[in-house]
Amino acid sequence: MNATAVIASEFTRVVKFFWQELKPRGKWLTPFNVISIPVIVVGLIILYFRFVYGLGSVTNLSQEFPWGLWIGFDVVTGVAFAGGSYVITFVVYVMRIEKYHSIVRVTVLNGLLAYIFYAGALVLDLGRPWHIINPIIGNSFGYNSVLFLVSWHFLLYMIAMAVEFSPVVAEWAQLERVRKFLSGLTLAAVIFGITLSILHQSGLGALFLMAKPKIHPLWYSEFIPILFFVSSVYAGLSMIIFEGTISHRVFRNLIGGHDHHRYEEIVLGLAKGAAITMFVYYFFQALIFIHEERWQLITDFWGYWYLVEVLGFVLVPCFMFAYAVRNRSLGLVKVASVMALLGIILNRLNVSVIAFRWYAVNKYYPSWEEIVVTLMVVFTEIWVFRWIVTRMPVFSKA
Amino acid sequence: MDRRLFLKTAATAGAALPIRNTVAASTKETREFVGVLVDTTRCIGCRSCEVACSVANGNFVPDVNSDNALEKIRDTSDKQWTVVNRFKTGKGDVFVKRQCMHCWQPACVAACLVNAMYKTREGPVTWNGDKCMGCRFCMVSCPFDIPKAEYHSWNPRIMKCSMCYERLQAGKKPACVDACPTDTLMFGSKRELMEVARHRVYSHPDKYVHQIYGEHEAGGSGWLYLSSVAFDQIGFRTDLGTTPYPEYTKQFLVSVPLILFGVPALLLGLSELADRKNEVHEDKDKGWTTPGADQ
Amino acid sequence: MEFYTYVNIFETKGLEYLLLLSFLALFILLVRYLSAPKGKRRVPEGKPPRTTN
Numbered sequence: 001m002n003a004t005a006v007i008a009s010e011f012t013r014v015v016k017f018f019w020q021e022l023k024p025r026g027k028w029l030t031p032f033n034v035i036s037i038p039v040i041v042v043g044l045i046i047l048y049f050r051f052v053y054g055l056g057s058v059t060n061l062s063q064e065f066p067w068g069l070w071i072g073f074d075v076v077t078g079v080a081f082a083g084g085s086y087v088i089t090f091v092v093y094v095m096r097i098e099k100y101h102s103i104v105r106v107t108v109l110n111g112l113l114a115y116i117f118y119a120g121a122l123v124l125d126l127g128r129p130w131h132i133i134n135p136i137i138g139n140s141f142g143y144n145s146v147l148f149l150v151s152w153h154f155l156l157y158m159i160a161m162a163v164e165f166s167p168v169v170a171e172w173a174q175l176e177r178v179r180k181f182l183s184g185l186t187l188a189a190v191i192f193g194i195t196l197s198i199l200h201q202s203g204l205g206a207l208f209l210m211a212k213p214k215i216h217p218l219w220y221s222e223f224i225p226i227l228f229f230v231s232s233v234y235a236g237l238s239m240i241i242f243e244g245t246i247s248h249r250v251f252r253n254l255i256g257g258h259d260h261h262r263y264e265e266i267v268l269g270l271a272k273g274a275a276i277t278m279f280v281y282y283f284f285q286a287l288i289f290i291h292e293e294r295w296q297l298i299t300d301f302w303g304y305w306y307l308v309e310v311l312g313f314v315l316v317p318c319f320m321f322a323y324a325v326r327n328r329s330l331g332l333v334k335v336a337s338v339m340a341l342l343g344i345i346l347n348r349l350n351v352s353v354i355a356f357r358w359y360a361v362n363k364y365y366p367s368w369e370e371i372v373v374t375l376m377v378v379f380t381e382i383w384v385f386r387w388i389v390t391r392m393p394v395f396s397k398a
Numbered sequence: 399m400d401r402r403l404f405l406k407t408a409a410t411a412g413a414a415l416p417i418r419n420t421v422a423a424s425t426k427e428t429r430e431f432v433g434v435l436v437d438t439t440r441c442i443g444c445r446s447c448e449v450a451c452s453v454a455n456g457n458f459v460p461d462v463n464s465d466n467a468l469e470k471i472r473d474t475s476d477k478q479w480t481v482v483n484r485f486k487t488g489k490g491d492v493f494v495k496r497q498c499m500h501c502w503q504p505a506c507v508a509a510c511l512v513n514a515m516y517k518t519r520e521g522p523v524t525w526n527g528d529k530c531m532g533c534r535f536c537m538v539s540c541p542f543d544i545p546k547a548e549y550h551s552w553n554p555r556i557m558k559c560s561m562c563y564e565r566l567q568a569g570k571k572p573a574c575v576d577a578c579p580t581d582t583l584m585f586g587s588k589r590e591l592m593e594v595a596r597h598r599v600y601s602h603p604d605k606y607v608h609q610i611y612g613e614h615e616a617g618g619s620g621w622l623y624l625s626s627v628a629f630d631q632i633g634f635r636t637d638l639g640t641t642p643y644p645e646y647t648k649q650f651l652v653s654v655p656l657i658l659f660g661v662p663a664l665l666l667g668l669s670e671l672a673d674r675k676n677e678v679h680e681d682k683d684k685g686w687t688t689p690g691a692d693q
Numbered sequence: 694m695e696f697y698t699y700v701n702i703f704e705t706k707g708l709e710y711l712l713l714l715s716f717l718a719l720f721i722l723l724v725r726y727l728s729a730p731k732g733k734r735r736v737p738e739g740k741p742p743r744t745t746n
Contacts, residue, residue: 051552052552053550053552054548054549054550054551054552054554055547055549055554056549056550057550059549061547061549062549063473063475063476063537063543063546063547064543066534066537066538066547067534067538090665093669094665094668094669094672095668095669095672096669096672096673096674097672122533125533126531126532126533127530127531127532127533127534127547127548127553127554127556128527128530128531128532128553128554129531129532131512131528131529131530131531131532132531134512134529134531135511135512135531140512140513140514140529141513142510142511142512142513144507144508144644144651145508145509145510145511145535146509146647146650146651147509147511147533147535148511149651149654151511187669190665191662191665191666191669192662194661194665195657195658195661195662195665198657198661199654199657199658202650203650206647206650206651207535207538208538209646209647209650210505210508210509210538210539210541210643210644210646210647211538211539212541212639212643212646213541213635213637213638214538222646222649225650272727275723275727276723276724276727279719279720279723280720283712283716286712286716287709287712287713290705290708290709290712291705291709293704293705322723322726322727325727326726326727326729
């Protein structure tokens with residue numbers, strides 16, 4: 001009886017606590033809010049039309065281009081950007097390199113939110129989203145589909161990342177015993193999460209294996225899954241650097257008192273990892289280039305475009321990373337990370353949209369509605385991210 | 399358990415196994431896939447098949463007499479599952495009917511994560527709206543670009559020829575075959591159709607190009623085409639290869655369980671190897687390193 | 694139309710191995726470049742890092 005009373009009082013405490021935390025904090029009229037709130041409102045109106053009148057009412061999708069910006073950017077690129085989460089948990093929990101422990105929480109949070117919002121954007125693109133439970137509840141398992149695998153892995157990986165992040169939530173809600181229990185699950189979740197990541201990062205590439213006659217031969221190869229996996233490593237590392245730069249500026253009061261030298265060491269370490277991965281990735285591309293005798297294809301527009309991607313946005317940022325590490329230049333690391341991220345966007349969009357049906361007369365261009373909804377997804381994610389980091393112990397507790 | 403009884407059971411089970419297997423093998427072969435042979439040299443472009451298809455399947459019925467649709471090359475759409483196109487070639491006008499090829503190993507079926515696209519035992523590839531989630535991966539995967547989505551509906555369907563599966567089950571032929579006035583379309587099992595097609599090519603070697611489109615393309619399909627001119631001149635892709643499209647994802651899908659078995663064990667092992675809990679003491683004794691200094 | 698001709702799927706193997714050797718050589722250079730002698734890399738004590746935010 002005493003126990004129930006304790007639970008009841010604890011419960012009311014937690015409810016009151018949540019209610020307090022839900023209230024907004026800080027100034028309202030920040031530049032970010034001024035831009036993002038109208039975008040989110042317009043995005044919601046667009047989504048109303050999308051769900052009432054169909055995809056065709058707001059998107060430029062066609063019978064020739066069944067997948068557009070919402071898949072090519074939100075899902076395929078967004079998931080690659082979220083790769084940092086599995087790379088960092090590998091380094092910290094499997095390799096046990098403590099140097100990067102202080103960025104684990106924020107990276108996992110970023111990864112979790114990226115999956116919820118970007119993989120969640122998949123639902124907006126589905127024609128019949130209410131059937132999304134079909135491959136999960138088991139009345140129709142399409143084992144033979146790569147997408148079946150990818151969707152299951154999205155789901156399981158989100159759970160794994162939620163488990164990895166849950167100790168922070170428990171700490172915030174001041175549930176010490178729950179936190180201890182959840183902390184005990186971390187290594188298992190990490191190992192499971194890395195395995196799932198290897199498979200679905202490459203699986204996103206494998207989605208395009210059957211589109212062989214439709215993707216320009218410079219971007220199609222049987223090794224797309226491997227290329228997608230390797231590039232997700234440096235995409236994730238670059239995203240951590242990029243995101244860390246912004247966080248350090250915006251949430252300075254939360255991170256405050258941080259040892260700058262240590263932060264610098266972390267960034268340079270990540271840059272080193274990115275440089276090596278990009279170097280390997282570049283040679284994978286070169287190997288495939290030779291294996292498929294692609295030199296015949298290099299002399300037209302698509303050949304130049306391919307060189308822009310592989311030389312300009314892989315090899316160049318790779319050398320920039322290396323030079324920056326050697327000369328301890330954080331500024332150059334940031335430039336290199338932005339270029340590497342642009343290279344990832346370029347690569348993923350080339351495979352899924354730009355070089356997809358390169359021969360088509362009516363090419364696909366995203367409509368303004370598609371762009372607004374994409375921005376809405378990004379902005380909403382930032383809102384949630386900001387809400388969490390200003391309340392939960394994400395940055396502190398190094 | 400009694401030892402003798404055990405041996406007896408084992409022997410019976412062992413004896414039963416091969417019998418079951420041969421039974422399975424023989425039943426497998428009795429159900430052959432069906433298809434349609436399209437002899438484009440016979441087609442006059444009357445488009446009766448378009449009308450019959452749309453009537454049978456409740457789609458948009460074109461006004462064949464006055465819509466001048468043959469003036470331009472059309473694709474099948476979410477409103478019409480089959481269209482006839484006119485190609486101006488060196489051997490005059492050639493009319494070609496276009497619809498789902500009903501592949502032997504369809505890419506759309508391998509792509510579908512909910513089994514909404516389904517290869518029936520009789521051969522037609524059908525679509526089930528109760529399962530489909532509208533991801534359009536089938537459209538991305540199909541080498542012939544056949545599945546079409548209804549973009550302007552809140553509840554879009556994936557539209558494609560079903561080879562009139564319901565009519566086949568009732569013992570009838572596909573609607574287009576029944577409607578064809580010139581015997582351009584011939585319905586039957588692929589084995590029979592291949593024999594007929596080869597016979598026509600051999601008996602008129604100058605009339606036909608010596609290729610039966612659909613025999614090997616993308617692993618072979620239920621619909622077969624004969625032509626008097628090269629197939630790339632009448633709207634067919636000749637660069638699709640002969641590999642069944644699901645084969646392209648086979649390597650990846652086979653490696654999935656391997657990675658799911660192997661990698662967690664590998665990671666756990668790595669994690670144990672990298673564990674420095676016990677190292678700290680040793681280093682302290684030796685007195686020349688502190689944990690983490692080497693990073 | 695079928696053509697019965699010889700196809701060598703390993704035509705580029707020699708080039709691939711050459712690429713591999715050059716990769717290994719360059720990779721060693723890159724790694725050595727990235728982990729240059731510590732004396733050169735260290736920022737002098739007390740001097741603030743070049744870029745901060």
